[in-house]
Amino acid sequence: MQAASARDGVKAASVTVVDHPLVQHKLTLMRDKARSTKGFRQLLNEIGTLLAYEVTRDLPLEPVEIETPLVTMQGVQIAGKKLVLAPILRAGIGFLDGMLSLLPSARVAHVGLYRDPDSLEAVEYYFKAPSDLADRTVLILDPMLATANSAIAAVDRLKERGARDLRFVCLLAAPEGLAKFQGAHPDVPVWTASIDSHLNDHGYIVPGLGDAGDRMYGTR
Numbered sequence: 001m002q003a004a005s006a007r008d009g010v011k012a013a014s015v016t017v018v019d020h021p022l023v024q025h026k027l028t029l030m031r032d033k034a035r036s037t038k039g040f041r042q043l044l045n046e047i048g049t050l051l052a053y054e055v056t057r058d059l060p061l062e063p064v065e066i067e068t069p070l071v072t073m074q075g076v077q078i079a080g081k082k083l084v085l086a087p088i089l090r091a092g093i094g095f096l097d098g099m100l101s102l103l104p105s106a107r108v109a110h111v112g113l114y115r116d117p118d119s120l121e122a123v124e125y126y127f128k129a130p131s132d133l134a135d136r137t138v139l140i141l142d143p144m145l146a147t148a149n150s151a152i153a154a155v156d157r158l159k160e161r162g163a164r165d166l167r168f169v170c171l172l173a174a175p176e177g178l179a180k181f182q183g184a185h186p187d188v189p190v191w192t193a194s195i196d197s198h199l200n201d202h203g204y205i206v207p208g209l210g211d212a213g214d215r216m217y218g219t220r
């Protein structure tokens with residue numbers, strides 16, 4: 001893992017670029033416009049698993065006594081309540097199965113937001129989350145941190161519902177979106193596989209990979 005270099009006002013300490021060779025290799029395959037819907041979806045799933053590994057690296061452990069077939073010993077387990085995975089619909093769903101394969105007992109919150117194509121503002125159409133968010137670590141999932149409008153709105157909503165320990169996980173981030181997100185929620189660290197060059201006039205990440213939702217679901 002690499003701390004991102006500080007640019008455009010982004011605090012390096014709160015952004016982690018996951019530069020694992022498997023992640024970078026799979027990301028390049030995903031960017032290729034010739035990748036099939038099936039291939040794109042599978043790769044997003046696989047990267048989801050790898051990002052879940054990285055984003056949980058510092059979770060606190062607590063001692064637990066167990067019995068092996070030979071002796072009693074003190075092992076460790078992850079402390080506290082199960083995590084919450086909070087995909088932002090619809091593209092965030094692409095990370096979900098891959099993450100659940102590593103975190104099978106995690107709870108899932110669904111955050112339904114779409115980008116108004118003219119204003120690029122986030123519009124909420126669905127929200128359902130566990131009631132005890134205040135006691136859990138919440139991983140917000142969205143492959144693309146572009147304008148950051150959806151990401152900021154999702155965190156606003158989860159905080160309103162009591163969440164205090166949040167982490168944002170994406171595949172690609174635009175420097176503009178990162179700066180805006182960190183300005184709005186400096187307490188929420190970000191994990192990403194890449195910080196790309198810039199956002200274009202339509203709010204797409206460049207070089208990017210196009211519309212993640214459309215590529216996952218074969219829509220458009």
Ligand code: URA
Pocket residue numbers: 091144146203204205206208209210211212213
């Ligand atoms: N959402 C996407 O799916 N792609 C982008 O490039 C930006 C936002």
